[in-house]
Amino acid sequence: MEAKTLDTIxxxxxxxxxxxxTVKLNAEAAKMTRERAWFPAIAIATAAGAALAILKLLA
Structure with a gap:
C-alpha cells in the first residue's frame, strides 16, 4: 500500500x-426557506388583527 504524501493529506x-x-450552508438555506414560507401567513394575520382593532375603535 502506498503511503499518502503530505500534499494528499x-x-x-x-x-x-x-x-x-457546504452541509452547513445547505442547512441554513433550508431554514430560511421554511421561515420564508410562514411570512405571508403572519403578514395576513397581522393585517387582519389591525383591521379588527380599527373596526372596534370605530364601532
Missing part, C-alpha cells in the same frame, strides 16, 4: 472542510 482535509461548510 492536506488536500483531503481541505475537501472535508469544504464539504462540512
Amino acid at each position: 492536506k488536500t483531503e482535509a481541505e475537501i472535508a472542510k469544504l464539504m462540512a461548510e
Whole structure:
C-alpha cells in the first residue's frame, strides 16, 4: 500500500472542510426557506388583527 504524501493529506482535509461548510450552508438555506414560507401567513394575520382593532375603535 502506498503511503499518502503530505500534499494528499492536506488536500483531503481541505475537501472535508469544504464539504462540512457546504452541509452547513445547505442547512441554513433550508431554514430560511421554511421561515420564508410562514411570512405571508403572519403578514395576513397581522393585517387582519389591525383591521379588527380599527373596526372596534370605530364601532
